Every structure is written in structure tokens, then in C-alpha cells.
Amino acid sequence: MEGTGPAARVAAFLREQRDRRERRVVQGAQGAWQLCVGFSGGLDSTVLLHCLAGLRAPLGLELTALHVHHGLQSEADAWAEHCAAVCADLAVPLAIERVRVVTTDKGIEAAARDARRRVFAAQPAAAILLAQHRDDQAETFLFRLLRGAGTRGLAAMRPVTPITQGPDLWRPLLDTPRAEILGYAKDNALRWVDDPSNADAAYTRNFLRLNIVPALATRFPAVGAILARTAEQMAEDAALLDELAELDFEGACDAEGGLSCLRLMALTPARARNLLRGWLARSGVFIDRARLDDLLKQALSAPDAHPEIRIGERYLKRSRGFLRWA
DSSP: OOSSSHHHHHHHHHHHHHHHTIIIIIOTTSSOEEEEEEOOSSHHHHHHHHHHHTTHHHHTEEEEEEEEEOOOSTTHHHHHHHHHHHHHHHTOOEEEEEOOOOOOTTOHHHHHHHHHHHHHHTOOSSEEEOOOOHHHHHHHHHHHHHTTOOHHHHTOOOSEEOOSSSOEEEOTTTTSOHHHHHHHHHHTTOOOOOOGGGGOTTSHHHHIIIIIHHHHHHHOTTHHHHHHHHHHHHHHHHHHHHHHHHHHHTTTBOTTOOEEHHHHHHSOHHHHHHHHHHHHHTTTOOOOHHHHHHHHHHHTSOTTOOOEEEETTEEEEEETTEEEEO
16 A cells, blocks of 8 residues: 555554564464454544555454444434444444443543443454544643653553553554544545534643644644654653663562562662652552652651551552562
């Protein structure tokens, strides 16, 4: 597939993933490659689905689509019907999953995202393909920057997000600007739905997309590409920090997986934070910088102290010079 548009980028992305995962996923001629598209019916996922549908035969894909029905908009049923019609036209099997979104202190957007992730995790596919693009990446970077994120947070979204339990998340359009996606949709006479909530600037992400990014673009026309490129640089830096943590892990843990407080004290504050963050991540625990500093201070308190530290619903304790889960 020639060119540099959305279809060409999706094809190149999939060929790269196929080459990387050949032994574990594709398995030669033993079976089709099972991929699932997260399909909202909006512009971006419609273009992604259309691109993938055209790659089934060339790449040996077994393609399905998944529509998560959140029930948050009055048009939700109509959107599901639209998705069914589009998938029927493309001969792509569609699953519609209804979820109940329970609002938490993180907000309705985060609650809906968590509900989607739970549905994704249950899918019998090698990967879930999502349609986030370069403009989304720039928006995510800016959003996290303004919330005070560190290096890992500023890495924003990655093309491939490994998931321990469930299919990995792939984003083959992450380097593609929205303008190209819109152009592809028009060139191919595609139909899509528009979510009216995307125009509500009361949501922070919408405010950034509708007001802040356009204002920046008047002075910095390539702002989307610049922010996305910076996110990629942050991802490289985060990978180096992970490698450094792996080096510092050598001899830092006991047989039960406890983390040596002496090892933490021997490191510079920055490396100690990095090692502690990596150790927590091994247990699926992620905390912000302020909480991490507080935890490190408590962990390195007087040797005869045995503080028990609460993190969410779990507790850490210092015992015989090691941090371990209570």
C-alpha cells in the first residue's frame, strides 16, 4: 500500500507488529491474526476500521469490532445502530457491550474510560486497536503537563501499551494528524457520528482542544507535531529511567521481594525515587511525586522505626530493614 496517509501508516504499523510478535501471535500459517477495533462510530475509529478492513486479505487478519455502549447520551442507541450498519457494509463482525458508568471523584470521563478498559480486557484478541491520533497525543501531553506530570506521564500515549491481563492496546494512527484522517474519510465517502459532548468546553480536554491548542497554533503553527514529538522524547527518557531502575534492582530485594532500605539510602535522592517507583510499579501501584517523596521519607526513617504506610487499600511496612507489603 503506497503513500503516507492513514491507510499506509496502519499497514506499516501492523507489519511491524507482525514481525515483532511473529512467534507469539501470528504463528506462521497456523491461524489468522485476531485483532479487534474499538469502534465508537466517530470519525477516527471509522477511518481506522475502514483501513483495517482493506488489510484483512494482504495481512491475514481476522478482524472484529467492539462498540462499548455507555448509555451516557440520548443518541447512544442510534450510535450503536449506526456502528452495526457500518460493520455490516464492511463484513466485519461487531460486538456491542453495554456498560454501567459509575461516576467517581475522578470524573465521568475517567469512569467511562475505566469501563471500556474492563470490556477490552475480556476480548479474545491479540490486541485492541484504538484510533487516537497525533492531535489527541498533543492534547494528552498538554493536559498532563498542566497537571504536573513527570517524565512517564508526559510520555502520554504509546503506540503499543502492553496489558498483563487481556489484549494489548495498539494505536496505529498515533503519528497521523486529524486533518489527514478527515481527508481520508471524505475521499472514501465514509459516514460517522459526532458526539455533542466533544463540543462542551466544560470538560478540560475539550477546553484544551477547542481553546488552548488553536490559540497556540496562531503563534506556533506546528504545535501539534511539536507536542507529540516532545511526548515521544519523554517516552525515551522514561525508558532510560526504567533501565536505570533495573540496574539498581540488582541486590536490592530479598527472597520475598522486599526492597532494601539500605540500598535506597545509598542512592542519590533521584535514583532512590526512581527505584522505589519501579518497585511499586511491579505491584501495579502508581503514585504521584508528592506521595512518593512522603513514602521515601517514611521508609528511610530511624532504623528502629517500623512504620506501616497506607497506599490506597494496601499497606507497606518496614521490617528488618526492608520495605514489604503487609
